[in-house]
């Protein structure tokens with residue numbers, strides 16, 4: 001390989017993860033950082049919603065079990081958009097479970113036994129917290145906010161009755 005080809009290949013490899021963008025470096029790293037935390041939280045919320053879907057019990061089992069499955073699908077569907085939003089602006093995103101654990105702000109729940117009422121109340125609070133998370137790409141999150149408000153509404157309607 002000619003020296004100039006080798007140099008060009010090296011430059012291409014080095015720039016492989018750099019997407020053209022109008023944002024400056026600082027803007028990109030700030031937004032990508034926010035999106036990384038948001039994505040980590042969304043993955044944590046997804047796993048917690050599945051956890052409670054799997055470990056639900058009690059007289060309303062079927063309703064709550066199905067509701068949480070529906071919500072978990074909606075939450076999971078957000079992950080790809082968040083990650084790809086970061087890549088679109090030239091940033092990078094979550095790479096592993098370890099990466100999620102490092103960046104999540106939302107707390108896991110590893111308790112052996114959680115009552116249905118506590119499960120619903122906790123998910124309600126977690127969803128509400130996500131709603132307030134401030135990220136720079138506001139237009140993208142409008143749909144997510146709407147979905148999150150719907151999840152919170154459903155959970156809030158049933159949480160106090162238990």
Ligand SMILES: [Fe+2]
Nearest residue numbers: 053054065069
């Ligand atoms: Fe299931």
